[in-house]
Amino acid sequence: MNNNFDNLVRDLEEYNISITDEQIDQLEKYYKLLLEWNEKINLTAITEFEDVCKLHFVDSVSSCQFFDFQNKSLSVIDIGTGAGFPGIVLKIFYPELNVTLLDSLQKRITFLNKVIDELSLNKEGSIKTVHGRAEDFADSKNGVLREKFDVAVSRAVARFSTLCEYDLPYVKKGGCFIAYKGDKGIEEVKEAKNAIFLLGGKIKLVEEFVLPNSDIKRTICIIDKVQETSSKYPRKAGTPQKNPL
Template sequence: MTNDYSQMIKDFSSFGIELTDKQLDQFDKYYQLLIKWNEVMNLTAITEFNDVCKLHFVDSVSGCKFFDFSKEEFSLVDIGTGAGFPGIPLKIIFPQLHITLLDSLNKRLNFLNEVIDQLGLNESGSIKTLHGRAEDYCLAKEGSLRETFDIAVSRAVANMSTLSEYCLPYVKVGGSFIAYKSEKAQEELKDAKGAIHLLGGKLVSADEFLLPDSDVSRTICIVEKKENTSKKYPRKAGVPSKQPLK
């Protein structure tokens, strides 16, 4: 390993996570692959080593401050996973999770499939990639993934109303939708209150915090699925982002 992971080790330790040699090796391979593939396709604007560690790897796992991912073999779908955040770092830290990485761009999934292979993440067949828009697999009658997951996560940039319409239909009643927001999200959450209720959810927490040893502000929003989502949602592809629910 040519990079110095001492700061990342310290950051994870602040979450109560002590990284194993295997996990460090997996993060190192992930970083190398991210930089290599980023030269030929747009995966991330963040490429400097320390920034990737803090703003991608540590950030992706920061949800564990407010939700216990280690408790069970949860099924988890990462909506709009992009370069694999937060799904891949969560899988590295919590290998018992059954993870589906959903993205609309096949080229990104080719990258993720290589990451999964090179990091040895699929030894138990518990991580897979899925090509499509968020709306696709909840609208399709055959092979629908509607309300089949314990957890949906997303670190996408959409507003909370739109994200809720993308994610809550995938969550089974009693499960949780966890949104990673980059800034203080109180105003956004206020605007999304009606949408969350309409989709069968209830906001149970929205915790603001700083990433370890930084001034980078984050908010983790946890929505519990209380009732089945009406079959009216999600609406057709493109509509949730153009006309967010009120």
């Protein structure tokens, strides 16, 4: 039996997003795969349909209030994507994006590849997965993905100063890093000002808001990449988490 997406449709209207029948079908399949695989591997503690719609699907596209994802040539990397939030959802709503999903756990990568296949997400712009730690693929010596992307995104991964060291090395000069944070986002950005500067970033926007038709507080932080990241960063795996800049 199919789920009722009326509340999701209503929420998305607040972001001026109109959803197609194909996208509803993709989200339905995504939800069912999420539940099925969640019994085998830990993907999310949120499993009720309405909660997944609000707290995962709608939240994942909330950044569109502050950034235009409709640029057809954009390359986006989702660092620490987990179950695919926000990367998979952004790809569903903006199919021409070229998306890379990076995660450190192979089981989650296997799940994401299944989602990509079942939802036929490779029809327009590309989408691919990368298994590994964030520090490894942006290393100044061997990082094949260093400064290759227009946009890096991360949602619910780490404190902001640590996130900056994970994400900013992947972003081209002139691109940006978009962080999805909770109600402590402004406080975290203040703590991370030194890290942002050291990694070649500049604060563009820090915006608090509530998810549509709710009292759930969120913060979107956008950091412009204004200088190339020093070859000193990122530091070796584990260091950004243990000893933030």
